[in-house]
Amino acid sequence: MNILPALQPILADLTERFDTRIEAVQAPRPNEVYFQAQMELVPGFCAQLYKKWNGRLVSLFADDARAQTGAFHLYYVFALDAVHGFFILRVPVSAAQPQFTSLTNALPAVNWQEREIQDLFGLRLEGHPNPRRCALHDDWPEVYPLRKDFDLHTVLPPFTGERHKFREVEGEGVFQVPVGPVHAGIIEPGHFLFSVAGEPVLYLQIRLFYTHKGTEKLFENIPVTHGVRLAESISGDSSFAHATAFCHAVERAANVEAPPRARALRTVCLELERVYNHVGDIGAIATDVAFVVANAHAMRLKESVLRLNDQLTGNRLLRGMAALGGVRFDWDPAQIKAIRSFIAALRPDFESLVALIRESSSTRDRLETTGILKPETAHDLGVVGIAGRASGVDHDLRRDFPHAAYDGLNFTVPVYREGDVLRRMQVRIDEVQAALSIIEQIISTLPDGPTRVGVPTLPANQVALGYVEGWRGEIFHWIRTAEAGRLARCKIKDPSLQNWPALSEAILGNIIPDFPVVNKSFNLSYSGTDR
Amino acid sequence: MFEILRKSLATGIVTTRYPQVPAEVSSQARGRPEIDFANWRDARPAVAACPTGALAAEDGGGTRTLTLDLGKCTFCGLCADADAAIRMTNVRELAARRKVDLVTTAKYELSPGGAQQKLLGPQPSALNPQPPSLDAIGAELKARVDKVLGRSLHIREVDAGSCNGCEMEIVGLNSPVYDVERFGIHFVASPRHADMLLVTGPVSRNMELALRKTYDATPAPRLVVAVGACGCSGGIFGQNYASLGGVDKVIPVDVYIPGCPPNPHALLHGILLAVGRLRK
Numbered sequence: 001m002n003i004l005p006a007l008q009p010i011l012a013d014l015t016e017r018f019d020t021r022i023e024a025v026q027a028p029r030p031n032e033v034y035f036q037a038q039m040e041l042v043p044g045f046c047a048q049l050y051k052k053w054n055g056r057l058v059s060l061f062a063d064d065a066r067a068q069t070g071a072f073h074l075y076y077v078f079a080l081d082a083v084h085g086f087f088i089l090r091v092p093v094s095a096a097q098p099q100f101t102s103l104t105n106a107l108p109a110v111n112w113q114e115r116e117i118q119d120l121f122g123l124r125l126e127g128h129p130n131p132r133r134c135a136l137h138d139d140w141p142e143v144y145p146l147r148k149d150f151d152l153h154t155v156l157p158p159f160t161g162e163r164h165k166f167r168e169v170e171g172e173g174v175f176q177v178p179v180g181p182v183h184a185g186i187i188e189p190g191h192f193l194f195s196v197a198g199e200p201v202l203y204l205q206i207r208l209f210y211t212h213k214g215t216e217k218l219f220e221n222i223p224v225t226h227g228v229r230l231a232e233s234i235s236g237d238s239s240f241a242h243a244t245a246f247c248h249a250v251e252r253a254a255n256v257e258a259p260p261r262a263r264a265l266r267t268v269c270l271e272l273e274r275v276y277n278h279v280g281d282i283g284a285i286a287t288d289v290a291f292v293v294a295n296a297h298a299m300r301l302k303e304s305v306l307r308l309n310d311q312l313t314g315n316r317l318l319r320g321m322a323a324l325g326g327v328r329f330d331w332d333p334a335q336i337k338a339i340r341s342f343i344a345a346l347r348p349d350f351e352s353l354v355a356l357i358r359e360s361s362s363t364r365d366r367l368e369t370t371g372i373l374k375p376e377t378a379h380d381l382g383v384v385g386i387a388g389r390a391s392g393v394d395h396d397l398r399r400d401f402p403h404a405a406y407d408g409l410n411f412t413v414p415v416y417r418e419g420d421v422l423r424r425m426q427v428r429i430d431e432v433q434a435a436l437s438i439i440e441q442i443i444s445t446l447p448d449g450p451t452r453v454g455v456p457t458l459p460a461n462q463v464a465l466g467y468v469e470g471w472r473g474e475i476f477h478w479i480r481t482a483e484a485g486r487l488a489r490c491k492i493k494d495p496s497l498q499n500w501p502a503l504s505e506a507i508l509g510n511i512i513p514d515f516p517v518v519n520k521s522f523n524l525s526y527s528g529t530d531r
Numbered sequence: 532m533f534e535i536l537r538k539s540l541a542t543g544i545v546t547t548r549y550p551q552v553p554a555e556v557s558s559q560a561r562g563r564p565e566i567d568f569a570n571w572r573d574a575r576p577a578v579a580a581c582p583t584g585a586l587a588a589e590d591g592g593g594t595r596t597l598t599l600d601l602g603k604c605t606f607c608g609l610c611a612d613a614d615a616a617i618r619m620t621n622v623r624e625l626a627a628r629r630k631v632d633l634v635t636t637a638k639y640e641l642s643p644g645g646a647q648q649k650l651l652g653p654q655p656s657a658l659n660p661q662p663p664s665l666d667a668i669g670a671e672l673k674a675r676v677d678k679v680l681g682r683s684l685h686i687r688e689v690d691a692g693s694c695n696g697c698e699m700e701i702v703g704l705n706s707p708v709y710d711v712e713r714f715g716i717h718f719v720a721s722p723r724h725a726d727m728l729l730v731t732g733p734v735s736r737n738m739e740l741a742l743r744k745t746y747d748a749t750p751a752p753r754l755v756v757a758v759g760a761c762g763c764s765g766g767i768f769g770q771n772y773a774s775l776g777g778v779d780k781v782i783p784v785d786v787y788i789p790g791c792p793p794n795p796h797a798l799l800h801g802i803l804l805a806v807g808r809l810r811k
Contacts, residue, residue: 137737145772154772159740181741184720186688186702188695189738210737211692214773222582229582229607233767236696236792293535299706300545306703307557314561314619316794317696320607328612329559352538359534527694530735 003027006083010053014087017048029252031085031401032465039091039101042076046103049087055080056382056395057103059476060113061491062121064148066095068461072123074100075491077465077476081400086465093123102128109382112497120146120216132165135209135530139163145217152214152221169195169203177512181210185516188526192515199511204504208529215531219490220482224250224458225324227487231477232319234492235528237277240269241470242477242492242528243322248403249466249477249490250324254455260447262326263405267442268339269318269327270404271435274471276305278428278435279350281523285425286357288517289366297353301346308342311335326452336443343436350436354429367422371518373506375417383502385473385495387522390427391419397469404468411438419506424521431471457485472496472525494528546710556796561606562623566599567616568637568654573646577614583760583767586610594651595641601625601633602763605791626756626788626801630779633763633789683715684806687725687749691742691778692735692768696792697759701729709795716802722746727754727805729798730782733765734775746782754805756786758798763787 003011011033015022024036037045049055059077066072071092078087093100102125104111115134118125122144125131133140139159144150169176174197181189191207215234219227231246232239244266251258258266283298306316312335313321321328331339357363373383375392383393396413398406414430416423458481466477473495482488503522507515564586574597578588585603589596611617627633635655639647688701704711705718719725722745734742746755757778760766770776778784788801 143772150772152771156736156772163740181738182689182722182745186690186698186718188690188693188698189741210741211690211694211732211735212737212773213692213733213735213768214771215768218768218771225580226582229605229609230767233694233696233761233791236694236699239696293539296707297538297542299703300542300708303703303706303708310560311557312559314557314559314608315606317699317792319605319696319791320561335559356534356538525695527692530737 001025001027002030003033004030004083004085007031007033007080007085007087010049010080010083010087013052014045014048018045028463029255032252033085033087034463035087035089037089037091039074039093042089042091042101043103043106045089046076046078046107049078049080050107053080054082055087057107057110058382058384058474059478059491059493060110060117061478061493062093062117062123062146063480063489063491064121064146065480067148071095072098072121074117074123075478077478079395079401081395084401088465098122099124099126101126102131104128104130107382108380108501109498111501120144122147135212137163137209138165145214150217152217164191164207166193166205166207171197173197174202190526194512194515196512200509201507201512201515204507206500206504208500208526211527211530213527213531216490216492219487222486224485224487227490228322228324231492232322234531235494235496235525236317238273238470238472238475238494238525238528240273240318240322241468241475242494244270244404245466245468245470245475245477246490247322247324247466248468249464249479250458251455252466253458253462253464253479253481256325256453256455258326259450259453260405261330261449262451264442264446265327265331265451267405267409268439269313269321270468270470271439272305272309272312273318274435275346275432276302276309277471277523278432279305281520282353282357282425282428284520284523285367285421285517286363288520289363291357291360291363294353294357294360294363297349297356301349301353304342304346308338311338323452325455326450328452330451336446339439339443343440347436350432357425364422366514366517367425368420370421370514371506371510371521373419373502375419377505378419378502381498381502381505383499385470385499386424386427386431387499387502388473389413389415390423392417395474397467397474401467405442409438409441421517421521461488470495472523472528473499492528492531494525494531496524496526496529499524500529545707546713547708556621556623558621560621560623561608561619562621563601563606563625564599564604564608564611565618565620566635566637567618568650571597571614571616571637571639571647571650574614575645577610577617580609580613582607582609584769590641590645593641595639595647597637597639599635600764601789602630602787603760603766604789605760605767607791623790623794623797624800625790625797626786626804628786628804630763630787633787683717684727684802685717685719685725686727686729686802687719687722687745689728689730689742689745690732691730691738691762691781692732692774693759693761694732697731697762700792700795700798701731701758703795704798709799711799722748723750725749725753727756727802728782729756729758729802730778731758731762733761733768734778734781736773736775739775739781742778742781754785755782756788756801756805757784758788758801759793760789760791763789766791
C-alpha cells in the first residue's frame with residue numbers, strides 16, 4: 001500500500017490497537033487512507049486519533065450505497081494536519097435498521113453534520129443531545145432527499161403546520177427578538193432568534209437552510225463537466241474555491257494532476273478571491289461601527305479586484321475559469337502585466353486604508369473585546385478558517401495540505417488568541433498582505449506549458465477527497481463516481497457549516513446592536529451551508 | 532481626522548463618468564453569446580456543453596428548433612468553446628420586460644446525418660444591440676423616477692435562495708464607483724418603505740413564504756425585478772424538490788435581468804426598464 005511515510009506510525013498504531021475490528025484498509029492516494037469498520041468502533045477510533053495523534057474530524061457525511069453493498073455508509077474524515085494526511089473511516093448503516101450513534105456529546109463539532117444526515121438520509125440519531133431538524137425545516141414532510149429512491153424532481157406538498165420549533169427561553173425580564181429570514185441589509189436569508197435580558201444576549205438560536213436548493217442531489221443528476229459550473233454556484237463569493245475543490249476531487253479520482261502552469265493560475269485566482277472578499281469584509285466591519293469612509297475606500301478597492309477578475313477570467317467572480325484538469329484560460333503577457341500593476345497600485349492604497357482604521361481609536365474601541373470566541377470553544381466546535389485563526393486554531397490547508405501551487409511558496413499563517421472582532425479583522429489584513437506576496441511570487445516564477453490536461457471518464461465507484469483553503473476556510477468536496485461520467489454522490493463541506501454554531505457562542509453577553517459587526521466579522525456563507 | 536481627509540482628497544472622484552469617458556468593460560468579459568445562424572451547421576455539441584439548458588435543441592419531422600434563452604444563460608461560454616458558429620460578446624445589459632424577449636429561436640432543415648442544413652425563415656435578430664451607457668441610463672432613470680414617483684426609488688432586496696453572487700454585485704451598486712444614490716435610488720431595510728423588490732435566487736422552497744410575505748408587505752404600486760439566471764429561470768438549479776425555478780413562479784415579475792451574476796451596469800439597466808414600465 002502506497003501511503004505517505006509519516007502516516008505509517010499512525011496506521012501501525014491503529015491496526016495494532018483495533019486489530020481485526022478494522023476490517024479493511026485502502027489507500028487510493030498516498031495521503032488519503034480509508035478504513036472499514038462497524039459502528040461500534042467509531043468512538044474509540046475517533047478518540048485515538050484526537051488524543052494520541054492530534055487529528056480532527058473535518059467532515060462527517062452519509063452515502064446511500066444500498067444498491068452496491070445493501071447499506072448506507074457513514075464517512076468520518078479525519079485530518080492529520082501535522083503529517084499532511086487524511087484518514088477516512090467508513091462504517092455501514094443497515095438499511096433495515098437505519099440508525100447511528102451520535103458523537104456530539106464528546107465532539108460538539110459534529111452537531112449540525114449529524115443532524116443533517118438524520119434529515120437528508122433518514123438515519124435516526126441515537127444519543128444526540130438535540131436531535132431536532134436542522135437541514136429540513138419543521139414543516140417539511142417526512143422525505144429523505146439524499147436517498148437514491150427520492151427523485152430530484154419530486155414535487156412536495158405545500159407547507160402545512162408549524163414552520164419552526166424554537167426552544168423556549170423564560171425568566172423575569174427575558175424577551176425574544178426574532179430577526180429574518182429577510183434581513184435589513186443586502187445579505188443572505190437566515191433566522192436569528194435572540195433571547196435578551198435588558199441589552200445583553202443570553203441565548204441565540206440560528207435557523208438556517210432557507211437557501212437549500214438541492215445542490216448535492218443535483219450533482220448526482222448532471223454530467224461531471226457540468227458539476228464544475230454548479231460548484232461555482234454553491235457559494236457565490238467562493239465560486240473559484242468551490243469549483244477548484246470539485247475539480248481537485250475529480251482529478252484525484254482519475255489520478256490526474258493539473259499541469260504546473262494551471263496550478264499556478266489556480267493559486268492566483270484563489271488569492272484574488274481571498275483579496276476581494278477580505279477587503280470587502282474589512283470595509284463592512286468598519287461600516288458596522290459607523291466608520292463609513294473606510295468602507296468607501298474598501299469598496300473601491302474591492303471593485304478594482306472584481307475588474308481585474310473580469311479581465312483575467314471574463315467574469316467578475318472568476319466564474320468560468322475553473323476546469324477539470326487545469327484551468328480554462330491561459331493568460332498572455334498583457335494580462336500578467338495587468339496583475340503586476342494591479343498589485344503595485346493596490347498595496348499602498350490598502351496599507352493606507354489599514355492605517356486609517358488602525359489610527360481610529362473609536363473604531364478600535366468598538367472592535368476590541370467584542371464578540372469573543374474563546375480558543376477552547378473554537379477548538380471544541382472545530383472552528384476553521386479566519387474565525388479559527390483569530391481564536392488560536394492554527395490550521396490552513398495551504399500550508400498543511402499544499403494544493404494548487406502552494407507548496408514551496410513563502411507565506412505565514414496569522415494566528416491570534418484573543419478571538420474578538422478586531423482579531424478576525426486583523427487576520428484578514430494579514431492575509432491580504434500575504435496574498436499579494438503569494439501572487440507576486442507566482443507570477444515572477446510562472447512556469448510555461450499547458451494549462452489543462454484531459455481527465456478520462458471515470459469508472460464507477462471511485463472515491464476521492466478534494467480540498468482547497470478558500471478565503472473563509474477549508475472547503476472539502478468528496479465524490480463517489482457512478483457509471484458513464486456521472487456522480488453517485490458529491491458531498492460539499494463549506495467552512496461555514498462548521499463555524500455557524502461558534503457565532504452563537506461569540507455573541508453571548510454582547511448587546512444586540514453589536515450583532516451585525518460580530519456576524520460580519522465571521523461572514524459565513526448561508527448558501528454554502530444550506531446548499 | 533486629517534488622515535481621513537488627506538486620503539479622500541488624494542483618492543479624488545472615483546465614480547464612473549460615462550458618457551464623457553468610455554465604458555470600462557474588459558474585452559475578455561463574457562456577456563451575451565452571439566450565434567452565426569446562417570452558418571450554424573451542428574448545434575448538438577454546444578447544446579451538450581450548456582450546463583443550464585439555455586441552449587436547447589428539439590428535433591422532429593426533419594427539422595430542428597434551436598432556442599437560446601438568455602434568462603437561463605450564465606455566460607459561461609462553453610457553447611462557444613464547442614462551436615465555431617457561437618461567439619461570446621461582452622454585452623451584459625440584457626434586461627427584458629417579458630421572458631419571451633430573452634429567447635431567440637431558429638428553425639433548421641436537417642440532413643440525414645443530423646446536421647443543420649438550411650435555416651428556415653428569416654435570420655433571428657439579436658437583442659439590445661446597443662446598450663446605453665451607465666450615465667445615460669442613470670439620467671433617464673432619474674428623470675422617470677422624478678416624473679412617476681415624484682421622489683426617489685426605494686428598493687428592497689430579497690434573497691430568495693441565491694448563492695450570494697447577485698448580492699455581491701447589488702451591494703456594489705452602493706460603492707463609490709457606481710454610487711446609485713446619485714440617481715435617487717436607495718436601498719431600504721423594510722418592504723413597507725419600498726417601491727421595488729429586487730429578488731435574487733431560484734426561490735428555494737424554504738424562502739417561498741418569506742418572499743410572498745415580503746411582496747404582500749410592499750405597498751402598491753410595486754415593481755418586482757427578477758435578478759440573475761436563477762431569478763429569471765432557476766438558472767443552473769432549475770426546478771427541483773427544493774427549488775421552485777424562478778421568481779415568477781411565486782410573484783408577478785415586471786423585469787428580468789439575466790446574468791450570473793449581472794454586473795452593476797446590467798442591474799441598473801434592468802431597474803430603468805422596470806421604472807419605465809410603471810409609467811404605462
